[in-house]
Amino acid sequence: MxxxxxxxxxxxxxxxxxxxxxxxxxxxxxxxxxxxxxxxxxxxxxxxxxxxxxxxxxxxxxxxxxxxxxxxxxxxxxxxxxxxxxxxxxxxxxxxxxxxxxxxxxxxxxxxxxxxxxxxEEEFYGYYVLEDSPIKEAKDFIGKTVGMNTLGGHAEFILKEYLKQNGLTDEEIEQVTMVVVPPVNTEQSLREKQIDVATLNGMSRDLAVENGGIRPIFQDYELFGSxxxxxxxxxxxxxxxxxxxxxxxxxxxxxxxxxxxxxxxxxxxxxxxxxxxxxxxxxxxxxxxxxxxxxxxxxxxxxxxxxxxxxxxxxxxxxxxxxxxxxxxxxxxxxxxxxxxxxxx
Structure with a gap:
């Protein structure tokens, strides 16, 4: 790795x-x-x-x-x-x-x-999976791939904070693979199962949700408020x-x-x-x-x-x-x- x-x-x-x-x-x-x-x-x-x-x-x-x-x-x-x-x-x-x-x-x-x-409440970073995904909580991220726009940015920080708050150790978090996916391709990458979790925000998120077939795991607003x-x-x-x-x-x-x-x-x-x-x-x-x-x-x-x-x-x-x-x-x-x-x- x-x-x-x-x-x-x-x-x-x-x-x-x-x-x-x-x-x-x-x-x-x-x-x-x-x-x-x-x-x-x-x-x-x-x-x-x-x-x-x-x-x-x-x-x-x-x-x-x-x-x-x-x-x-x-x-x-x-x-x-x-x-x-x-x-x-x-x-x-x-x-x-x-x-x-x-x-x-x-x-x-x-x-x-x-x-x-x-x-x-209206603008937030959300972490989404396909409706039939086995991922339901933090421990299910272990061994999975999360797509985001860049490393070292908002999406990575929030993901790691969520995993830490939900009991994952540093060693377990290292087993979660983060990959860079351009925002315009994130929804498609999730639907084609190239990634297990998609980080979506803003207008791209709402469009993906309207298209159906995906569900949220968590969002940054839930962790920190406005x-x-x-x-x-x-x-x-x-x-x-x-x-x-x-x-x-x-x-x-x-x-x-x-x-x-x-x-x-x-x-x-x-x-x-x-x-x-x-x-x-x-x-x-x-x-x-x-x-x-x-x-x-x-x-x-x-x-x-x-x-x-x-x-x-x-x-x-x-x-x-x-x-x-x-x-x-x-x-x-x-x-x-x-x-x-x-x-x-």
């Missing part, structure tokens, strides 16, 4: 070499005032096929003007997205907060600037060199989160459809029809230490971090969020 922990350690070392090598190679244009107010008028990023990120919604609503987003490519992996931002190939990344904790703990000069997704699970991050250097641009970006994204929260569902879906069709990336809009919730617990994506401390404690308990090595309050910056005064004393 492949030693996932060893592979991840090698990956992180390689990543950090890239980060510190390329940290000085970011765009010189970012240090030049543009339009007399913003340091740069272009922010590069990776997208997610078939989905609309809140910064993309903010741009379409006009909340980022005159700043424009520059799409580089798509990724299905939050850890890859923050790696790409940390090395300066993009200007912001998006990922599960546990992955951001790990990267920060290994010395990467990054800071989260706004929460962007989470779990609640919580903001991931955030958008930038390098400390980009923030320092582009404070006006970053402020506009965060303000616009925060307003877009609240727009999605306050706007009737049908209007939000119609807007997402328009965005996907107009950007012309050969994407399917079927899953968008199942959008239900912004999923971000705090107003405007405002962050708090608990958004990170949950995963810090988990990593310490799992032996991947030392006690006190990373603190939740050191991982984010609410300075640019227009809603900060509404929630802070």
């Amino acid at each position: 492949v030693n996932i922990a060893k592979c991840r350690s090698i990956y992180i070392v390689g990543l950090l070499v890239s980060i510190f090598t390329l940290a000085g190679c970011q765009q010189d244009a970012s240090t030049t005032q543009a339009n007399g107010e913003y340091e740069t008028l272009t922010i590069r990023y990776q997208g997610n096929a078939g989905r609309v990120l809140f910064p993309e919604l903010a741009e379409d609503l006009g909340y980022l003007d005159p700043i424009k987003l520059e799409w580089v490519n798509n990724t299905i992996s939050g850890p890859q997205s923050i790696q790409t931002a940390a090395t300066g190939d993009t200007d912001f990344g998006w990922a599960f907060n546990g992955a951001i904790v790990q990267l920060k703990a290994n010395g990467a000069p990054i800071t989260s600037v706004i929460g962007y997704y989470g779990s609640d 919580f903001t699970a991931g955030s958008l991050m930038m390098t400390e250097r980009f923030i320092q060199e582009n404070p006006n641009t970053v402020r506009k970006f965060v303000e616009g994204t925060a307003k877009a989160i609240e727009w999605a929260r306050d706007t009737p569902r049908e209007e939000v879906i119609a807007r997402f459809e328009k965005i996907i069709e107009e950007r012309d990336r050969q994407e399917d809009t079927e899953a968008i029809q199942y959008w239900k919730s912004a999923g971000v617990s705090e107003i405007g994506g405002h962050m708090k230490p608990d958004n990170f401390q949950l995963w810090i404690d988990w990593l310490v308990k799992n032996g991947e971090l030392e006690e006190g090595e990373v603190k939740g309050e050191d991982l984010f910056n609410n300075e640019f969020n227009p809603y900060k005064d509404e929630v802070e004393d």
Whole structure:
């Protein structure tokens, strides 16, 4: 069996070499005032096929003007997205907060600037099996294969926490095989029995459930209740060199989160459809029809230490971090969020 922990350690070392090598190679244009107010008028990023990120919604609503987003490519992996931002190939990344904790703990000069997704009663990560599957509880996962979008992300953390809470030992958890399956293929992989358990979230989950023939085992909302699970991050250097641009970006994204929260569902879906069709990336809009919730617990994506401390404690308990090595309050910056005064004393 492949030693996932060893592979991840090698990956992180390689990543950090890239980060510190390329940290000085970011765009010189970012240090030049543009339009007399913003340091740069272009922010590069990776997208997610078939989905609309809140910064993309903010741009379409006009909340980022005159700043424009520059799409580089798509990724299905939050850890890859923050790696790409940390090395300066993009200007912001998006990922599960546990992955951001790990990267920060290994010395990467990054800071989260706004929460962007989470779990609640309508938006959650669920772990599904076929209706006739023998898997009914945690111990039945032993020796089985679980498909998820990436390793080291939200889906892996939640799965391991569920198994631990339900009595499995570390040795037994090591017998559960986790494999990467692109979200667009996860449902099909389960139905074709290429995997035993499928990790499904958001619109892809609701579409799969509507298609029938599958049943849930557990969901992250059952373990933790409503919580903001991931955030958008930038390098400390980009923030320092582009404070006006970053402020506009965060303000616009925060307003877009609240727009999605306050706007009737049908209007939000119609807007997402328009965005996907107009950007012309050969994407399917079927899953968008199942959008239900912004999923971000705090107003405007405002962050708090608990958004990170949950995963810090988990990593310490799992032996991947030392006690006190990373603190939740050191991982984010609410300075640019227009809603900060509404929630802070």
